[in-house]
Amino acid sequence: MASADIKALIFDVFGTVVDWRTSITREGQAFGTRKGIDADWAAFADGWRSLYDPAMARIRDGNRDFVKLDVLHRENLLEMLDRTGISGLSEAEIDDLNYAWHRLDPWPDSVAGLTRLKSKFIIATQSNGNIALMVNMAKRAGLPWDAILGAEVVGHYKPEPEAYIKACDRLGLAPEQVLMTAAHNGDLVAAAACGLRTAFVARPTEHGPNQTKDFKAEHDFDYIATDFEDLASQLGC
Amino acid sequence: MASADIKALIFDVFGTVVDWRTSITREGQAFGTRKGIDADWAAFADGWRSLYDPAMARIRDGNRDFVKLDVLHRENLLEMLDRTGISGLSEAEIDDLNYAWHRLDPWPDSVAGLTRLKSKFIIATQSNGNIALMVNMAKRAGLPWDAILGAEVVGHYKPEPEAYIKACDRLGLAPEQVLMTAAHNGDLVAAAACGLRTAFVARPTEHGPNQTKDFKAEHDFDYIATDFEDLASQLGC
Numbered sequence: 263m264a265s266a267d268i269k270a271l272i273f274d275v276f277g278t279v280v281d282w283r284t285s286i287t288r289e290g291q292a293f294g295t296r297k298g299i300d301a302d303w304a305a306f307a308d309g310w311r312s313l314y315d316p317a318m319a320r321i322r323d324g325n326r327d328f329v330k331l332d333v334l335h336r337e338n339l340l341e342m343l344d345r346t347g348i349s350g351l352s353e354a355e356i357d358d359l360n361y362a363w364h365r366l367d368p369w370p371d372s373v374a375g376l377t378r379l380k381s382k383f384i385i386a387t388q389s390n391g392n393i394a395l396m397v398n399m400a401k402r403a404g405l406p407w408d409a410i411l412g413a414e415v416v417g418h419y420k421p422e423p424e425a426y427i428k429a430c431d432r433l434g435l436a437p438e439q440v441l442m443t444a445a446h447n448g449d450l451v452a453a454a455a456c457g458l459r460t461a462f463v464a465r466p467t468e469h470g471p472n473q474t475k476d477f478k479a480e481h482d483f484d485y486i487a488t489d490f491e492d493l494a495s496q497l498g499c
Numbered sequence: 500m501a502s503a504d505i506k507a508l509i510f511d512v513f514g515t516v517v518d519w520r521t522s523i524t525r526e527g528q529a530f531g532t533r534k535g536i537d538a539d540w541a542a543f544a545d546g547w548r549s550l551y552d553p554a555m556a557r558i559r560d561g562n563r564d565f566v567k568l569d570v571l572h573r574e575n576l577l578e579m580l581d582r583t584g585i586s587g588l589s590e591a592e593i594d595d596l597n598y599a600w601h602r603l604d605p606w607p608d609s610v611a612g613l614t615r616l617k618s619k620f621i622i623a624t625q626s627n628g629n630i631a632l633m634v635n636m637a638k639r640a641g642l643p644w645d646a647i648l649g650a651e652v653v654g655h656y657k658p659e660p661e662a663y664i665k666a667c668d669r670l671g672l673a674p675e676q677v678l679m680t681a682a683h684n685g686d687l688v689a690a691a692a693c694g695l696r697t698a699f700v701a702r703p704t705e706h707g708p709n710q711t712k713d714f715k716a717e718h719d720f721d722y723i724a725t726d727f728e729d730l731a732s733q734l735g736c
Contacts, residue, residue, distance in 0.1 A: 332671065384634055394671030397621055397646050409634050409647045414669065432651065434569070434631030 265497045266472070270433050271379055272388035273413060273443035274420075275396065277468040279376075279405065283307050289362035297355070301346055308472060313338035318390060318419040318475060330414050336360045344455035345367075345415065364398035371402050375490020379499040386411045388429050388442065390419050409433075411424035421452035430477065432456065443493065447480045454483070461485035461493055502734045505696060507670050508616055509625035509648060511657075511681035512633065514705040515641065516613075517603035520544050521707075524600035534592070538583055547583065550575035555627060555656040567629035567651050583718050588644060600628070601635035610641050612727020615736040618718045623648045625666050625679065636640065646670075658689035667695065680730065684717045691720070698722035698730055 276282045282324070290303030316333040320326045339360050343351065351359075361453045379385050386409040387396045413419050416428035430440045437457030444450050445465035452462050463480035464487075479486045487493035511612045514520045520541070532610065533548030548708045555701040556573040557563045576597050586624075588596075616622050633647045650656045653665035674694030681687050682702035691697050699716035716723045724730035 315539075384638060386634075392671075393646060393648075393652075393669045397623075397670065400623060401645060407645075408638060409630060409644075411630075415652055416631075432630045433634065 267439060268383060268437040268441045268497070269435050270384035270386060271441045271443055271461070272386050272429055272433075273388035273389075274442075274446060274449050275391055275399075275412075276366075276385055277465055278443065278445040278463060279372050280399065280403065281366050281465075281468070282311065282363070282366050282432065283468065285366040286362055288308065289359070291367060293355075293359050293362075295348065297351075299348055300442075301348065304470065306342060306346060308469070310338055310342050311337075313341060322419055322422055322489040326411075328388040328417050328419075331390055332363075332392050332395060335363055336401075361420075364395050366399055366405045367452055368405060370488070373406070373493045375494050377406055377488065378494035379497065380406050380408065382497065382499045383441075384408045386429075387434070388412055388420070388426070420449060423452070423456050426453045426458055441484070446476050450480060451482055454481075459484045461487060463487045463489060463493060503616065504676060505620060506672050506676040506688055507621035507623060508678045508680055508698070509666055509670075509695075510623055511679075511683060511686050512626035512628055512636075512649075513603075513703055515680065515682040515700060516609050516638065517605050517640065518702075519548065520705060520706070521648065522603040523542070523599055524639050526596070526602060530592075530596050530599075534588075535630060536585055538585065541707065542577060543583060547572075547575055547579050559656055559659055565650075565654050565656075568627055569597065569600075569629050569632060572600055577579070584624050598635075599711070601632050602639055603636055605640045605642060606726070610727040611676045612645070612729075612731050614643055615731035616727065617643050617645065619734065619736045620678075621645045623666075623668060623670070625649055625657070625663070641690045657686060660689070660693050663690045663693040668694075678721070683713050687720055688718060691718075696721045698724060700724045700730060701727060 273279055286307035287304045289442050290306050292305060294301055317338055318403060322367055376385055385407055387407055389396060389412040392411060392414040394409050400407055411429045411432055415432060416425055418424040430437045441459040442450060442453035443461040443463060445463050450460040450462055460483040462483045465480055466473060466477050485493060485496055487496060503610035510516055523541050524541045527543050531538055533538060540578055556574055558565055621642055624644055626633060626649040628649060629651040630647050637644055648666045648669055651726060653662055655661040667674045678682060678696040678698050679687060679690035680698040680700060682700050682705060687697040687699055697720040699720045701715055722730060722732060722733055
């Protein structure tokens with residue numbers, strides 16, 4: 263397809279732009295050191311993340327009103343603390359650990375690639391993360407977004423169709439003018455079903471040794487790139 | 500007050516960040532030249548803008564569901580075209596003229612001042628303009644926002660209290676951590692009533708020769724600045 267037709271790129275963030283597993287593990291280790299808590303923080307990160315999709319599913323299924331991801335992350339954190347036998351934390355300590363999701367590090371190519379892409383296109387988040395999470399992450403990591411979109415702006419969690427369709431509407435663009443970029447086949451299949459263009463960027467170490475899928479593009483996406491710099495090159499940036 | 504307590508600055512945009520009157524006049528003149536239409540485009544800009552607040556008032560008052568500002572601007576444009584006897588335009592030409600609001604120029608100090616402020620604070624739009632309008636304006640003018648907030652994100656037009664309160668909520672901040680910046684006394688009075696901090700920046704030529712108010716701060720705002728560079732200095736940026 264001609265990149266001239268594309269006006270905006272919207273991005274999955276957790277796993278695609280930032281390395282949540284390494285970052286949450288690091289945050290957990292630092293927290294454990296401060297508190298004198300010995301735990302397998304990589305396993306803690308994996309467990310915490312495993313509760314993410316089921317928590318959103320209740321909202322997608324209509325069994326719960328929309329709440330922002332900070333709220334779901336905190337509920338899931340309490341579950342993980344209980345599972346791992348960590349107790350005695352103050353509310354402020356729990357909040358601080360919960361906001362580890364606001365302090366995720368980008369993949370090495372993310373900032374440079376996004377900066378190139380921004381020179382030619384609107385670049386926006388299309389994450390299930392809430393606005394404050396995305397803004398704080400971007401400030402810390404230097405992610406140069408033009409706009410923070412995503413679940414909290416439109417009131418729907420991916421992969422609900424409304425999440426993609428309303429994002430395009432908010433940008434004043436038709437779906438075919440918007441390129442959804444993600445490291446997850448399922449996210450892109452859902453976006454394509456709504457008429458968006460698609461770009462797959464492989465992040466084969468997202469889940470560390472536990473990764474079982476999304477090693478490569480499994481569908482005929484519009485672009486398939488090794489990283490954001492490669493995507494920028496393919497798009498003529 | 501100590502600027503250390505402030506985490507984010509949110510900004511009125513039309514008149515405070517950008518010079519809408521000069522820009523709309525320029526856009527009208529260029530449109531008139533292309534179409535061979537002779538009109539007083541400064542008066543056209545003033546008339547178009549005069550329909551802005553009444554259009555939002557119907558929504559604020561609950562007499563109409565929320566629609567984004569692009570829609571109100573277009574309805575008001577049709578009214579102005581009718582009033583000034585301009586006819587025979589295509590739908591695409593009307594849209595293009597309507598999107599003049601996406602192509603407003605910043606005041607001379609806006610980009611440099613915002614860039615300094617961004618080094619220390621989250622900076623976000625808190626405009627009645629919709630997301631696409633703000634994003635397109637920012638891309639063209641180089642406005643370095645961290646986030647696009649405002650009416651379309653929260654579903655309320657200023658000066659409704661919900662507009663200010665929900666903006667703080669979206670940033671995950673308490674109102675007293677957020678500094679509302681505007682060239683309009685009324686906007687700041689409404690923000691202060693919601694607990695936000697306030698900064699007045701004078702824009703005495705916003706309305707050209709027709710300006711009747713907002714020449715200076717008329718209340719005891721937290722900061723009173725001559726322009727964004729001055730505000731950045733006062734805030735230690």
